[in-house]
Amino acid sequence: xxxxxxxxxxSSPSAAAxxxxxxxxxxxxxxxxxxxxxxxxxxxxxxxPPLPTPPPADAPTAEARAAGGALDRIxxxxxxxxxxSLRPARCEGASAPVEAPAAPAEGSPVPGLYHHPVPEPDxxxxxxxxxxIKSWALDEVELYPEDWEDQFDGFSVGRYMVAxxxxxxxxxHLMLATRLMVAENAVDDCYxxxxxxxxxxxxxxxxxxxxxxxxxxxxxxxxPRWAESLHSDAPRRAYRSAMEYFRGAxxxxxxDRFRHDMARLHLGYLAEAAWAQxxxxxxxxxxxxxxxxxxxxxxxxxxxxVGGYELPADLHxxxxxxxxxxxxxxxxxxxNDLYSYTKELDSPGRHLNLPVVIAEREGIADRxxxxxxxxxxxxxxxxxxxxxxxxxxxxxVPGVRRFLRGVAVWVDGNHYWHRTNTYxxxxxxxx
Ligand SMILES: CC(C)=CCC/C(C)=C(\C)COP(=O)(O)OP(=O)(O)O
Ligand SMILES: [Mg+2]
Numbered sequence: 568x569x570x571x572x573x574x575x576x577x578s579s580p581s582a583a584a585x586x587x588x589x590x591x592x593x594x595x596x597x598x599x600x601x602x603x604x605x606x607x608x609x610x611x612x613x614x615x616p617p618l619p620t621p622p623p624a625d626a627p628t629a630e631a632r633a634a635g636g637a638l639d640r641i642x643x644x645x646x647x648x649x650x651x652s653l654r655p656a657r658c659e660g661a662s663a664p665v666e667a668p669a670a671p672a673e674g675s676p677v678p679g680l681y682h683h684p685v686p687e688p689d690x691x692x693x694x695x696x697x698x699x700i701k702s703w704a705l706d707e708v709e710l711y712p713e714d715w716e717d718q719f720d721g722f723s724v725g726r727y728m729v730a731x732x733x734x735x736x737x738x739x740h741l742m743l744a745t746r747l748m749v750a751e752n753a754v755d756d757c758y759x760x761x762x763x764x765x766x767x768x769x770x771x772x773x774x775x776x777x778x779x780x781x782x783x784x785x786x787x788x789x790x791p792r793w794a795e796s797l798h799s800d801a802p803r804r805a806y807r808s809a810m811e812y813f814r815g816a817x818x819x820x821x822x823d824r825f826r827h828d829m830a831r832l833h834l835g836y837l838a839e840a841a842w843a844q845x846x847x848x849x850x851x852x853x854x855x856x857x858x859x860x861x862x863x864x865x866x867x868x869x870x871x872x873v874g875g876y877e878l879p880a881d882l883h884x885x886x887x888x889x890x891x892x893x894x895x896x897x898x899x900x901x902x903n904d905l906y907s908y909t910k911e912l913d914s915p916g917r918h919l920n921l922p923v924v925i926a927e928r929e930g931i932a933d934r935x936x937x938x939x940x941x942x943x944x945x946x947x948x949x950x951x952x953x954x955x956x957x958x959x960x961x962x963x964v965p966g967v968r969r970f971l972r973g974v975a976v977w978v979d980g981n982h983y984w985h986r987t988n989t990y991x992x993x994x995x996x997x998x
Pocket of ligand 1: 751755832861862863866900903907
């Protein structure tokens with residue numbers, strides 16, 4: 568259950584007047600200490616019992632070990648980052664047999680793409696999340712007809728979420744992220760893309776689906792019609808149910824953070840749809856602005872709820888944290904543009920992604936545009952890491968540093984999933 572909310576700290580006029588990053592961070596750290604004092608020293612960042620002793624680590628490749636070391640160094644900061652609580656917990660309640668570490672998954676990285684390999688996700692957790700999500704999709708929300716089963720399985724959402732959330736204390740925590748991921752993709756597929764989606768009428772559909780996350784408060788006469796509507800199609804059933812589970816584990820401010828990120832996502836879908844309707848190719852910077860909203864952001868920003876702790880709202884809202892989150896979200900989403908490039912070229916009509924927009928607007932060859940998109944991604948990743956390291960150093964509050972690490976691990980897990988999902992994605996023949 569969520570911890571009771573502390574009363575909001577008073578903001579000082581000097582903080583409001585100053586936009587200096589270091590000042591704001593120092594202020595945020597002081598506020599976090601004040602909140603700790605206001606709660607009698609009860610740590611706000613640890614809302615679940617201590618994690619069980621981690622199992623022996625899988626044997627990651629030398630490359631993965633080196634990359635993990637680099638990331639630890641970035642986030643260690645001046646006073647040292649404890650990593651014990653960030654290692655995968657035991658998978659309690661799992662019915663799958665304990666197996667040897669998974670064989671490395673297939674798929675090649677985009678050549679030249681700056682990324683960090685991750686250890687193979689725990690196969691026991693992957694199997695259990697896969698079993699539970701299928702049962703939720705079929706029995707609780709009637710998500711898809713039988714003939715979509717191969718695509719559901721091919722999405723490999725269990726592998727995705729276990730790779731992205733190695734610090735989830737239990738499979739129940741992982742399920743919070745997994746249901747939302749499936750629901751988000753159901754809305755994208757069924758409302759926007761190739762499972763019956765269309766730009767026409769999208770605004771109305773998205774707004775009504777958004778009320779499954781952010782409920783309608785209206786008169787007694789109209790409330791029941793709205794409540795019924797949440798059961799009337801698969802995307803709404805999925806959003807409603809996934810959000811109900813999420814609200815049960817999140818604090819009110821974590822739930823509201825998520826709603827805000829989903830509103831951003833829906834705004835991005837609408838801009839993409841508006842451009843598709845008129846076959847408009849935006850300038851590159853305009854495309855990047857749209858893609859900052861039509862973005863994976865709602866996934867890494869629940870890392871604390873899935874990890875069983877809370878990054879206080881004030882620390883999440885600070886400009887330096889917002890910049891780190893935006894850079895991370897943008898890097899993860901350009902990863903999608905690169906790995907889904909051939910899939911999107913093969914889909915009907917023109918599907919915008921970064922290489923396509925660069926080629927069109929800058930008048931360069933497809934291959935050169937793809938290479939330039941890799942450079943854009945790499946710069947975003949380097950900026951993300953530099954700004955995350957600076958924030959961790961300037962604001963050495965345990966919740967901040969754990970959250971930053973959670974976002975970084977999500978970024979790496981997202982790349983791993985795209986690389987290894989050869990059912991869904993394939994690289995272009997540019998090398
Ligand atoms: C999970 C989530 C919040 C998704 C939001 C937006 C989204 C579907 C993406 C960022 C993925 O991009 P895209 O629509 O291009 O997906 P595929 O390339 O079709 O996998
Ligand atoms: Mg894509």
